Amino acid sequence: MTFVDYYKILGILNTATSKEIKxxxxxxxxxxxxxxxxxxxxxxxNFQEINEANEVLSDPEKRKKYDQYAKDWQHADxxxxxxxxxxxxxxxxxYSGGQSGxxxxxxxxxxxxxxxxxxxxxxxxxxxxxxxAEINLNLIDAFKTHKQTLSVNGKSxxxxxxxxxxxxxTIKIAGHGGPGINSGPNGDLYITFSIANHSKIKxxxxxxxxxVDLNLYTAILGGEITILTMDGxxxxxxxxxxxxxxxxxxxGKGFPVYxxxxxxxxxxxxxxxxxxxxxxxxxxxxxxxxxxx
Amino acid sequence: xxxxxLIAVAEFCASHKIEISFIISLQRNGxxxxxxxxxxxxIDVEQLPQLEKFVxxxxxxDINLEGIETITHLLNRxxxxxxxxxxxxxKLRFYE
Numbered sequence: 001m002t003f004v005d006y007y008k009i010l011g012i013l014n015t016a017t018s019k020e021i022k023x024x025x026x027x028x029x030x031x032x033x034x035x036x037x038x039x040x041x042x043x044x045x046n047f048q049e050i051n052e053a054n055e056v057l058s059d060p061e062k063r064k065k066y067d068q069y070a071k072d073w074q075h076a077d078x079x080x081x082x083x084x085x086x087x088x089x090x091x092x093x094x095y096s097g098g099q100s101g102x103x104x105x106x107x108x109x110x111x112x113x114x115x116x117x118x119x120x121x122x123x124x125x126x127x128x129x130x131x132x133a134e135i136n137l138n139l140i141d142a143f144k145t146h147k148q149t150l151s152v153n154g155k156s157x158x159x160x161x162x163x164x165x166x167x168x169x170t171i172k173i174a175g176h177g178g179p180g181i182n183s184g185p186n187g188d189l190y191i192t193f194s195i196a197n198h199s200k201i202k203x204x205x206x207x208x209x210x211x212v213d214l215n216l217y218t219a220i221l222g223g224e225i226t227i228l229t230m231d232g233x234x235x236x237x238x239x240x241x242x243x244x245x246x247x248x249x250x251x252g253k254g255f256p257v258y259x260x261x262x263x264x265x266x267x268x269x270x271x272x273x274x275x276x277x278x279x280x281x282x283x284x285x286x287x288x289x290x291x292x293x
Numbered sequence: 294x295x296x297x298x299l300i301a302v303a304e305f306c307a308s309h310k311i312e313i314s315f316i317i318s319l320q321r322n323g324x325x326x327x328x329x330x331x332x333x334x335x336i337d338v339e340q341l342p343q344l345e346k347f348v349x350x351x352x353x354x355d356i357n358l359e360g361i362e363t364i365t366h367l368l369n370r371x372x373x374x375x376x377x378x379x380x381x382x383x384k385l386r387f388y389e
Contacts, residue, residue: 030354035346036364038371130342167386168379188342197386204387 004107006053006066014067018058025054039132052108062112069111128187129178137161139197143230143256152176152189159191164206164258167195201230206265208254214238214271229253229267236269244273299335302327309348319347322362 007014010024028050030036037043056062133152145163149156157176165171170192177187197203201210212227222240226233234253247270254265279287306313316334319325325344328335336344350356350364 026355030356033349033354035349036368038368166379167383185341202387204384209387 002107003070004049004052004105005070006056009049009053010057014070016057018060021054021057025050025058029054049105052105056108056112066111128180128184130187130190131177132190132192134192134194135161136194136196137165139195139199139201139203140230142193142195150191153178157189161193162259163256164260165193165195166205166258167193169193169258200228201267203255206255206257208265208267209270210267211270211272213274214242215274216276218242219244219271219273227269230255238271242271242273244271246271298338299328299330300338300341302334302336305336305344309345311348311352315348315351316344318358319344319361322358324362324365 007016010016010021010028012020012024016024029047032043032047032050034040034044034047037047056066131152133150135148135150142161142165143163146161147158148161149158151157155176157173159173170190173189173191175186176189180186201208203209208230210227210229212225214225217223218225218238219242220240222242223238225236225238227236228234229250230253234250236248236250247268250267250269252264253267257263257265276283302313302316306316313334316325316327316336320327324347325336325340328337347361350361351358356364
């Protein structure tokens, strides 16, 4: 266990008055509070340290105890003895900041127990910490509404992932965050989706795009080809004299529109003409005749 | 008909040990919406996380109403920018 210098964390001297402690704490809390730094893990960690330092130094009793142990820190045995004698308190107050309040250092837990006494008077009810999680999907997974089970803080949560979810999109699962403080409501769970696309089909919102190879003869004379879409193979009629790079739009063959059942974007197919290679002498002669006609 | 989930402002204030005048000030500054039913003030539960955030700003961080208003605008802008970044990343991925 490492000694934690609470004075250093708050940037104050060990002779600081309670007013100076409060000022230092508020200044740092305004900088690192999770409400002001959404999704910033470093800020959250810093804030927890600041909060812990304030929890100890703003309480005269705790501060006294801390100062004594800090002075005698070299005598680890004595500290251990004292630790065993200490009793843990039952409540804590202070910033919720969307925090569960359970994140104290080993040092703090050893000295004051896992919970701290309510030193601030305002024993308010706070909602619990908001949790964040990430789910990795393939494009094909995002194409259909499906159930997904994820583990958050040791709990299994089964969620429905609506078709058409976007890469980077975040959804909120209410009440599945950390437990509330003083019977406050639970926090929420925010899930961000990361969607990988390894297919030849590219997605832009609900619109899908793909390129298909077309042989010269089908391009000139027309015909029928089979192409792969998100929900299976589709036969496509190719008009005679189709040009390289020309596009056709398949209505309703795109990506599902998020939370609008039965609505789909379009699939745009771009033709890429393949010029025959390794021609035989006979074929070359036929092309020469064709070019002269 | 959709069910509305409302919390009495008086109950919220009692639970958080804060003054009702603070909630009224938030409403006056356009930061929350209060619904009045039979002369009693209520807030929609959807606003609860935001309201609790304002309580923390004001009572714990000592930020005044003007500060809360400014922070709220900036946080909203950050959220909008995050959404734009995600959108642009997806577009960029399309051309990669």
